[in-house]
Amino acid sequence: MSAPTVEAAVPLVTAAEEKVAAATQLQLTWWRFRKHKLALASGVVIILFYLGALLADFLAVTNPHTTEAARSYIPPQAIHWFDEDGSFKPHVYALKGRRDMRTFKLVYAPDPADKRYLTLFAEGYSYTLLGVFETNRHLLGLDRDKPEDALFLLGTDQLGRDLWSRLMLATRTSLTIGLIGVTLSLFLGVLLGGLSGLYGGVVDTVIQRVIEILRSIPTIPLWMGLAAALPNTWSVTEVYIAITVIISLIGWTELARVVRGRFLALREEDFVTAAELAGASRLRIIFRHMVPSFLSHIIAAISLALPAMIISETTLSFLGLGLRPPAISWGVLLQDAQNIQALGIAPWLLIVAVPVIIVILAFNFLGDGLRDAADPYG
């Protein structure tokens, strides 16, 4: 752009315009993204969820694997925030075991006369925080005097395990499986989409047909078939990796489509031709010139692919073909809520649906905002 006469140009360009003209692409994208309030809020929600996943054990109250048949299906305990004298002392009523004379079963019911006060940074089961620090401190706990007292914020499941603590660990599993799956898909997508867009011709046709074929097969029966073949003897970690691979083997197509589309569009751009004429190597053109200009598109595509991954894992585990107990994931937890009988006795098992819906919704809003912001010149 050649500037016209200086006198004419100066009053026309305001400070704000100048700021826009001088901004980097990243800044422009950020400014555009900032305007999309819902996407911004969703981004914050997702960051909080991942923080929670990072500190899952710290947020958990009791050991999520400890079973106690007698404490089966205890409803969520309500937190009472104030004491009788009006002072702020959060507490729950202690659970008192009572023998049901008809069934001879031990039944637990809250006893309003017996209060248990909540404390911060209470001692509980030992774990390794962030994989480094050995500790037994948890965010919340009871100021306990008896070992059998326990805090069940969201109630317990059939085996008497604390749903809140299990939910914390499930969030970690489900959110990370999405991340790892997307990383794998991204690798496949960028590689195959890039090849397709860069070389065109036969390579492009073959890859495009493969994508079309993969997209026209109903995925769930396919996943079910593949997941069911995982040997029963495999450890939790092995199954986790295998499930991630199975999900991402089919999930890469959308990412490949985005990458290919961008490559095709950019190939014709003047700055790529200029770089070529200047003698830049192919790799340099791709990574120095092309990738930065469509990075934002890839990030948007990723944030839309992640919720799909999470739903896939949840669905498979829900069917009993994905992660299996003792692994804890959203799908594994929802499996307990599968039939109407269980839901009739313990409706709180359905609470697990809430974080699932929030996270997936947030990812979708975030992806939508990112997609709009990915091309900030429009």
Next chain:
Amino acid sequence: MVTYILQRLALAFLTVWAISVVSFVIIQLPPGDFVDTYITNLSASGSAVRAEEAQALRQQYGLDQPIWVQYWKWIVRVVRGDFGMSMEWGRPVIEVIGDRLWLTIVISIAAIIVTWGIALPIGIYSAVRQYSIADYIFTFVGFVGLAVPNFLLALIIMYFGFKLFDLNIGGLFSAEYQLAPWSWGKVWDLLKHLPLPAFILALAGTAQLIRIMRANLLDELRRPYVTTARARGLAEWRVITKYPVRAALNPFASTIGYLLPFVVSGSIVVSLVLSLPTVGPLLLRSLIAQDMFLAGTIVLLLGVLTVIGTFISDLILMWIDPRIRAGMHG
């Protein structure tokens, strides 16, 4: 036009072949071969199999030959309509599947019709009244539909149906028709049970379609011909429905190719929650019991039917979009 049909047909065949390979792999995946499973099952029920009998069985199914020969033998039998025996049921696979396959198709088609029925009017409304409160509400509801996995939606609706109305939502037939042979009464009973599962399946797909419809229509509404029509004094609803909606419909029709696999997938899981007599519960059970011929056949048939459905939708698309007929794109 002929080139286009041939192209789609070739792709359809390629897809069917890919699906058949995957189904065969699924059948082969569990450790041990099918005769091993057969022998284990028989000895569990008390009868022993002699070694030479096992050998004869292996030869009959070509299990002693390389894998591609086995695939070839299997696919030849499948093309002839022989899908093998179900281990668990002791009957031919095709008999075990029976009506379930058709019911899966009926539910999927119903779900697609409902998807269109919801997405079309809402898409038009959202575009015409862009940024109105209703536009925001529909967009939000659409997003929720997109975000809630449909098995979860089924669970939640089932729970509230049970809790609030004391209804046991589930199944596709009333008790008296469950085992009855087909009759008009049974068809009517099916139609009465169909809306709920169709709606649950449909909700997941509507969000995307609403957005596509809205975006397309917004583009069309900005075109000069719309202004011309208005300037000529055409009634507003005629202005909108006569040309812009039609033009915006084309990409709408093409999404059916992606919608169908999606809906078929969803029907498997939703059927499990709502205990619908489709192939869904059967597939899960056969996979858990390692009844591999049954499982493989279900995966194969679902895949093939989806491909046929997509191919038909391509033909419909060609019928409504003259540009594809003329070979301009597609």
